[in-house]
Amino acid sequence: MIIERVVLNSRPGKNGVPVAENFRLEQSTILDTVQEGQVRVRTLYLSVDPYMRCRMNEDTGSDYLLPWQLSEVADGGGIGVVEESKNNNFAKGDYVTSFNWPWQTVAILDGSLLQKLVPQLVNGRLSYFLGAAGITGLTALLGIREKGHVTVGANQTMVVSGAAGACGSLAGQIGRLEGCSRVVGIAGTDEKCSILVSEMGFDAAINYKKENVAEQLRKLCPGGVDVYFDNVGGDISDTVISQMNQNSHIILCGQISQYNKDVPYPPPLPPDIEKIQKERNITRERFLVLNYMDKQEASVLQLCQWIQEGKLKVRETVIKGLANIGAAFQSMMNGGNIGKQIVSVSK
Secondary structure (H helix, E strand, O other): OEEEEEEEOOOOOOOOOOOHHHEEEEEEEOOOOOOOOEEEEEEEEEEOOOOHHHHOOOOOOOOOOOOOOEOOEOEEEEEEEEEEEOOOOOOOOOEEEEEEEEOEOEEEEEHHHOEEOOHHHHOOOHHHHHOOOOHHHHHHHHHHHHHHOOOOOOOOEEEEEOOOEHHHHHHHHHHHHHOOOEEEEEEOOHHHHHHHHHOOOOOEEEEOOOOOHHHHHHHHOOOOEEEEEEOOOHHHHHHHHOOEEEEEEEEEOOOHHHOOOOOOOOOOOOHHHHHHHHHOOOEEEEOOHHHHHHHHHHHHHHHHHHHHOOOOOOOEEEEEOHHHHHHHHHHHHOOOOOEEEEEEOOO
16 A cells, blocks of 8 residues: 655754754555554544654653654654554544554554544544643643642742643643642743733733843742743743742743753753752652653543633644645744644545
């Protein structure tokens, strides 16, 4: 069977900025026969995510992420529909997902790697299972629950950096749902800041490209910062940490400002900021959602319930066509869109 697939065409280099040309669309063939335990799936949606930047390097710098190989098919979160099954757990027409879905139009996959999806849980919006009701939503929810120490009635203030991104836009809303009394976002355009406040329920948002972040934080968080959902690292995070309270908590989700730099993860803090962190007993522990998969099922159901009730607002940008996945990845790394970026492969 002839298929289309996307392979890693070149590496941007550890300190380089990824571009669409790092990926290549090509024709390939797969076997026509499905073996026992396998299913043939047609790809519907693929996810592009910041962590994938690490997979473009020969060494990902992580013990849980394998690097993509040159001229080999890339992979990540994906959703598809079963076309043929020789696995007792799946039937033709089932919708399924995997963390390691190959970037190709049709694939034969081991059924043990797949999870069945229930479209009704997300009002038929299947792509939500790659975002708000998938690993992105789980990262936000479990990060806050496991590392944020949010307590209802404690009058806590949360700050979210990268607040208009896939994870940040959910984290601010979940922080509120879990009990924070004030939520402030940091984003890079006036439009993003406006949407955070008008649609996502943030109390306020700071445009870091136009405003003095330290000054605005003092004004918008007069009682200091109790919980910081850190999606970016770098100078913005240093500024937030300097205004955090005694015994406060950093949820170390991602460090997108550092992904194109050859530094360890999590990147070390500058000495003056590290001194503040230690003196104020601010927790800053690496958070990896894959360590909490025992809580996945209950957490996904909670996310779906919030979505159905309209309590969790979802923004996503759907780019059509497998050929455009490289451009979608480049746009995502440049912070071009609000919310999650999804590539629609076929109907």
